[in-house]
Amino acid sequence: MPSLLFCGPKMAACGIVISIWGVIMLVMLGIFFSAKSAVLIEDVPFTEEDIRNDKNPPGTIYGLYNQVGINCFIAAAIYVAVGAVSLCQVRLNKRQEYMVT
C-alpha cells in the first residue's frame, strides 16, 4: 500500500491536537446543551414564534437545546475520526522515517 500517507508529520500532529481539543470541548458543549444551560441560550436558534406558539411552554426551546446538543455530540464523533486518521498518519510518518534512515 504505497500512498495511504497524505500529510506530513506537522500536519498530522496539528490534526491530533485539534481533534483532542475538539472532542473535549464539543462533548462538554453537548452535555451543557443537553442540560439546558442558561448561559448558552444565545446559541440556541429560537425565534419569537417558538416562544409564542409553544403548547407547553419551554418544550420547543428544550427541543432545540437537545437538537444542538446532539449536533455537538456528532461533531465530537467526527473529531474522534479525524484524530484516529491523524494518529495513523503520525504512525506512517514515523515508519517512513525509520525506513529512510
Added chain:
Amino acid sequence: MGELFRSEEMTLAQLFLQSEAAYCCVSELGELGMVQFRDLNPDVNVFQRKFVNEVRRCEEMDRKLRFVEKEIKKANIPTVDTGENPEVPFPRDMIDLEATFEKLEIELKEINTNQEALKKNFLELTELKHILRRTQQFFDEMEDPALMEESSALMEGNEGGRGAPLRLGFVAGVISRERIPTFERMLWRVCRGNVFLRQAEIEDPLEDPATGDQVHKSVFIIFFQGDQLKNRVKKICEGFRASLYPCPETPQERKEMAAGVNTRIDDLQMVLNQTEDHRQRVLQAAAKTMRVWFIKVRKMKAIYHTLNLCNIDVTQKCLIAEVWCPVSDLDSIQFALRRGTERSGSTVPSILNRMTTKQTPPTFNKTNKFTSGFQNIVDAYGIGNYREINPAPYTIITFPFLFAVMFGDMGHGLLMTCAALYLVLRESRILSQKTDNEMFNMVFAGRYIILLMGIFSVYTGIIYNDCFSKSLNMFGSGWSVRPMFDPKRGNWTVDTLNENNVLQLDPAVPGVFGGPYPLGIDPIWNIATNKLTFLNSFKMKMSVILGVIHMLFGVSLSLFNHLYFKKPLNIFLGFIPEIVFMTSLFGYLVLLVFYKWTAYDASTSKDAPSLLIAFINMCLFNYGDTTNKPLYRGQMGIQIILVLIALACVPCMLIVKTMVLRRQHLWKRHLSQKREECPAENLEQSLEQTGVSSSTGLTQQGTQKFGGVRVGNGPTEDEAGIMDHDALSQHSEDGDEHAEEEPFNFGDVAVNQAIHTIEYCLGCISNTASYLRLWALSLAHAQLSEVLWTMVLHLGLSSRSGGGFFGLSIIFSAFATLTVCILLIMEGLSAFLHALRLHWVEFQNKFYTGQGFKFVPFSFESILEGRFDE
C-alpha cells in the same frame, strides 16, 4: 539564603600557575566555568602576546576542519552528535592533530581536483557523443533524396543547373540552452543570413564540473561557405562560450568515432565511480570524529586565548592571572587547580591568592533552568549593581500574576498550560534535538514562564468566571427572578415582560439577591446586558489595588538596599518620605475602595459616593460638594491631615536631603583638614593597629601595576592556600578613603535630588494610572474572545437542521485556529509586553538601579555553544 535575593559575593583573586601546569589548570577551570579572567596586558597588541603562535595554529586547524565539514555537508553525510565531551588534548598532542588534519585536507583536495578533471573530461565526451548522434540526423536530412530533388529543382530554375553542388563547411558544438536565441540572432546579423543553423536540445541535463550545477544544453551545427565566414562563426561561438568539437565529414568516420567515444565514456564512468566511492569513504570516516575534533580544537584555542590574558613573570617560571570568582566556589576552583596540576605532572602546586580591590565586582546571579527565564527578564532591563536586591525571585510570582490578570480566561489558560507542559515534560528530548528555529527556541527558553502564566491564567479565569467567554455555573447563581413577580415584594407582571425589551432586577427586593457567589464573579452577569458596567468598576478598582500593593512592595525593597549598603540618610530622607507619600495618598485610596465595598449594601447603594470624585476633592481640599456625600464621619479632618502629610514629604526629599548631604561634606572636609596637620603620626598609628609589615602595602600596589616584583615574597610557600587579606583590606580602605573622595558638587546633587523627587511624586500618580492597563487589557481580552465566540462558533451551533454537525465540525476548527492565533499568541504577546512594562517601569524603578556588569565566566560549555564570540 542571602544569595537568593542578592547577587553572589565575588572576589578578585590572583592565580599563580607554573608554566608547565598552566595549560592543564586553565583547561580544568574552563570545564568548571566559574572564573572570569581579566586582561592583564590590555595595551599589548594581539600579535605580540606570548601564545599567539599556538592560537594561530589552532585557527589553522579550525579552518581545515571547517573545510572538511563543508565537504561532508556537500556530500550529505550526517555527522553524529554523541553528546560526549572529550578532554582537552595535551599541547604535545597538538602536532599529531595537526598532522591528521593536514593529511585529511591534502587528500580531500587531491580527490577534488582529480574528480573535477575527470568530470570535465566526462562532460566533453558526453557532449561529443550527443553531437555525433544529433549531427547524424542533420546530415541524414541533408542527404534526403526528396529534399535534394526539391532544392536542385529550384536551383535549376534559377541558375540553369550549372556547376557542381557547392562545398559547404560546417562547425558543430554545444551551447547552453538559454543562449540559443541571442546566438542565432547574432549569427544571422553578422553573417548577413549566409549561414545555416540547426540545433537540437539534449534532453537530460549535464553536470557542470566546476559548480556541480545541472545545466541544460543544446547541440548545434552551422553550415557556411568559405573561410571568412568560418572565422566569423568561430569567433561568435567563442564569444558565446560554446564548446566546439571536431566532427568528421563522412558517415563512416562518424560512426567509428561514436563507437570510440562510447567505450571511453564507459571507462571514464568506472573511474569516476571509484573516485566517488573513495571520497565517500574518506568523508564518512571524518564525519564520525568531526564533532570531537571540533571540540578539541576550540577548547585548545580558548585555553591559549585565556593564557594570553595572563601576565608572565620575569623569571618565566610562572604565569600570573587575575580572575573574578564567586566566594562560595573558591573551594571548587582550588580543587580544579589541584587536578590540573596533577594532570600535568607538575610537582609545584598552583596558588590562588585572594585580593582586595576597590573595583566593582561583576554581578553574578546563580540560576537554574527554572529561574533563568525570570532572571533574563530582569537582565534585559539592566544587569543589577553588585549585591543589589535582585528583583528576579519576586518576578517569578508577580510576572505571571500580572500577566494573568490581563489574560484571565480558564479555557485559554488551560491551552497555554498544556502547551507549556508539553515543552517542560519533553524538555530533555527537545534539548537533544537542537533546532535552529529561532522562534521556537525563544518560546522553549521561556517554557517555565509560560507554564506559570498558563496556571495563573486559569486561576484568574476562575475568578472572572470566564471560559472561552462563557461562564460556568458551578455553585448556583445568587440571583433569582421569581421574587420579582411576587405581588407582595416585586412589581413585575407578565405585561411588564411583554412591554419591555430590557428589565433590571432590583437587588433591594428581598429574595432577588441571595448573597455573593462563593468563588469569583456570579455567572448571571455573563448574560446580563449591563455586564460591562459592573465588570469595569470591579476590574478598575482591582487594578488600582494591585498596582498600589506592587509599588509599595517595590518601595519597601529599596529599604533593604539602603540597609545593606548602610545609607541611613537614604532611609530617613528617602525611603520614609517616599512610602509615607504613597500610603497617605494611594494607600488611603485603596482603603476607601475596600471600605466602599463593605459599607454599602443593596438598599443603601444609591447613596454611595463616587470614589474618583471624592479623591479629586480630597486633593483640592474641596468639601463643599453636596452631590458627593462623605463616606464616613470625620472624613474631612482625616483627609486634610493626610494630604498635608503627603505634601510635607516632598520638601523632605527635595531640599532637606541635599542640605544634609552638604552639611556632611563640609564637616568631613573640616575633619580631613585637621587630620592633614598631623599626617606622620596618623600613618604610624594605623600601621601599628593592623600590624602588617610593609610587604602588604606592596601587594596592594601589585594589583594595580602588576609587575613581577612581588611573586617571590610571601605566598608561594603556602600550599595552594587562600591568602585572606581581611586585615589588609581594612587598612587599605581606611587609607584610601580620603584620597578617593569624590568632589562634592552642590549644584549637581541638588539637581539630581530634584529630578528624583519630581519623578517619584509625579510617578506615583502616573504609575498608579498606568496600572489601569490591567483593567484595559483584561477587558480587551474578554471582549475579543466574546466576539470570536459570537462571530464564529455561534454560526456553527445555531443551526436548526439535523445536519448542523457538519458545519459545526468545520467551524470548530476555524474557531480553534483563530483562538490560537489571535487570542493565545497575539493577545498573549500583548499581555506579556504590558506585564513586562509594569515590572520594568512601575516596579523596578522604585528600587533597582541596574547599572552593573555581568559576570561572564570562562567556560567551555558556553564557548562550544557559540555564545561567546571573540
